[in-house]
Amino acid sequence: MLASIYRFLGGDNPFRAIAYENASRSVRELSKDISFYDKQGTLTDIQGIGKSIESDIKEFLTTGVIGKLEKLKHKVPIELLELMDITGFGPQSLKTIYKKLHLQTKEEVIRALEDGSIQKLKGFGPRKVENLLRNLKLHKTLESRMLLYDALLEAEGIINLLSPLTNVKKIEMAGSLRRRKETIGDIDILIAAPVKARKKIIDFFVSPTLASKTLARGETRASIILKANQRQADIRIVEEEEWGSALQYFTGSKAHNIHLRSIAKGKDFKINEYGVFNIKTTKRIGGRTEEEIYNSLQMQMIPPEMREDHGEIELALNHNIPSLVRLQDIRGDLQMHSNWSDGQLSLDDLVEYVRTNFKYEYIAITDHSKSSRIAKGMDEKKFLKQISAIEEINKRLGTSFLKSGAEVDILSDGTLDLSDEVLAQLDWVTASIHVGFKNDNTKRLVRACQNNYVHCIGHPTGRLIGKRESYPIDFNKLLEAAKETGTLLEINAQPNRMDLHDEYALLAQEKGVKLVISTDSHKASDYDFMKIGLSVARRAWCKPEHIANTLSWKELKRLFTKK
DNA sequence: GCCGTTTTCGGCCCGACTGTTTTCAGTCG
Structure with a gap:
């Protein structure tokens, strides 16, 4: 709030607004509550x-308000x-509208846009007014963001359509999509092609x-509203x-780039989208690959998922960037549902x-336990039956690929929905909360x-993105309990x-x-999750x-000798 | 208002696109 007020006031010191914006972003991205840092x-x-x-923060924490x-x-x-927050409404435009017309509310502005009184102001032509009105409307429909998975599918579709065009040398996703943020505002695609x-x-x-609409188009970039989902997509075209x-x-991210550029500046370099340049000689030092950019600053290449200016730049300067976990490191999927409960496929x-589509060494079938009625949860007797069925399949295939398991409900008192006798016979037990979110x-x-x-x-926090907050x-x-008991925590890969x-x-x-990365899959297309x-693991800097589940089954089971 | 491997003062990323001008300000990413 202070940031936008200072942005609006502008005047003598526009950098104060930027400072508040930076602070606000830092606080938003903290992993712990702000009061924790205050106490420390x-x-x-x-x-x-x-x-x-x-x-300001101390004042807010003690009094609940900031006097300033x-x-x-x-x-x-x-x-x-x-x-x-709406495209086109910058501080200068708003200031003009406020000063000349003395408008106070959003509704008054919309009315003034429609009745032509804003168009009479200097700097506001018909096109600008039209765009502001359109952006106002658009803002309403674009309020919610796309889930990462949906955005990936959409972007892959666009890339498949564009890549066969003549002279498209390279094409790739960029922006928050490439950094694999959990929700995506708009789809950015970069293309290398000759002029x-x-x-x-x-x-x-x-x-x-x-x-369905063109928002902007120039010689090197264009923005559209996608017909498919009414979301914004941008392309940029550059030389190879x-x-x-x-x-x-x-x-x-923006913050990552700004940090990178200030380091470049300190070395008398300039980085822009066209390359790295020596400021004094104006000579271009590199830019054909991303590695060239980072290496020119004596830094290691930083994986896109880490580029949030959360300390990765310092790591790269010290050559301490971790080798992040890759898809090919994953040796098995440990939460999968079959048609024995609410899944679609038979064992x-x-x-x-x-086995046809993945190179896994093992998978665990983890159907629901009896209290999950809606999910056709199974009782002890049925689990025992399933264990035999799994044994039989393994025998027939001559492997031990299939592991018996359960996603057992954690009841309201913290006990489990299956007897210890049955749990003891399962190869893999994941315990989850499905009711009691308040x-x-x-x-x-x-x-x-x-x-x-x-x-x-x-799914340790129980949240559903955009639908349900985590339970308290x-x-x-x-974490302490998990550490002490040697229990693993799941990164549940369901897109929402x-x-x-x-x-x-x-x-x-x-x-x-x-941690364990599991798909919690219920049908064949879910295995891709x-x-x-x-990407969550990589954004968490996991090796x-x-x-x-990068371990072999034998090594994995060895983790539980304590239990 | 914040920050510091040239600085505790003097900077603060940088270029494309749009619309309104007639050479550029505003906005965005």
């Missing part, structure tokens, strides 16, 4: 927080500032095949020799499909960890779960709690050693 007295260790903002903000609120049309080929590529991109610098630039079909579930989860037959806690939970207590999310997965990784879980 480490607020000013947070990037972007100095003496002044520290005292309350005063400023009376100096600016506070309701108008909301409009700055003469660009017009045809852009013509195709903005054509009705893909676009600019590929690395352009890909680096358009992948971001036979499931095994055949996975109460603090820390105790339930800790008790589940303490059960000797539980290997893993499934003291995550640090869960991604649970643990990247920040919690990072905390677990730092604490030495091992593994890559979603993998293979942090992920238990």
Whole structure:
């Protein structure tokens, strides 16, 4: 809020607004609550927080308000500032509208746009007014973001259409999509093509095949609203020799790039989307590959998933970038549902499909337990029957590929929905909470960890992105319990779960709690979700050693000798 | 307002696109 007020006030010091924006972003991205840092007295260790903002935060934590903000609120049309979230409404335009027409609310602005009074102002022509109105409308439909998985599918579709065009030398996703953020605002695609080929590529991109609206089009870039899902997609076209610098630039994040550029500046280099340049000689040093960009600053190449300016640049300068876990490191999927409960495939079909399409060494069938009625949960008797069925299939195939398992419900008191006798006979037990989202579930989860037959806690926070918040939970207590009992935590790879999310997965990784990436699949197309879980792990800076299902089955079971 | 491997003062990423101008300001990513 302070950031947008200062942005609006602008004037003598525009950098104050930027400072507040930076601080606000840092606080938003903290893994722990801000009061934690206050208690520790480490607020000013947070990037972007100095003496002044520290005292603002302290004031807010003790009194619930910031005096400075309350005063400023009376100096600016506070309701108008909301409009700055909408494309086209910058501080200067709003200021003009406010000063000349004395408008106070969003509704008044919309009316003034429609009745032509804004168009009479200097700098507001008919096109601008039309765009502002259109962006206002658009903002409503674009409020929610895409899930990573949906955005990936959409982007792959666009790439498949564009890549066969003449002279498309290279094409790749960029932006938050390439960094694999859990939700995506718009789809960014980068293309390498010679100048003469660009017009045809852009013509195709903005054509009705893909676009329902063209937002902007130039010689090197274009923005459209996709026909398929009414989301925004952008393309940029560069020369092949600019590929690395352009890909680096358009992948971001913004904070990562700004940090990188300031380092470059200190070395008398300049980085832009066209390459790395020596400022003094104006000579181009590199830019054909991303490696050239980072290497020119004596840095290691940084994987896209790490580029958030959360300390990865310092790691790269010290050549300490971890070798992140890769898809080919994953040796098995440990949460899969069959048609014995709510899955679609029979055990036979499931095994055949996975063995044909994946190179796994093992998979665990983890059907639901009896209290999950809606999911056709199974009782003890049925689990015993399934164990024999699995044995029979393994025997017939001459392998031990298929592991018997369960996704057992954690009941309200923290006990489990299956008897220890049956749990003891299963190869793999994941325990999850499926009901009771309102109460603090820390105790339930800790008790589940303490059960000797539980290997893993499934979707530990219970959130559904955009639909349901996590149930209340003291995550640090869960981490302690997991660490103490040697219980693993799941990165559930369902696109709308991604649970643990990247920040919690990072905390677990730092604490030495091992993680498991599982698809929680219910049908054949779900098996692909593994890559979603993998991107969470990579955003949490996980190496293979942090992920238990990169181990062979023998090594995996050895983790539980304590239990 | 924040920050520091040239700096505790003087910087703060940088180029494309749009629309309104008639050479550029505003906005975005």
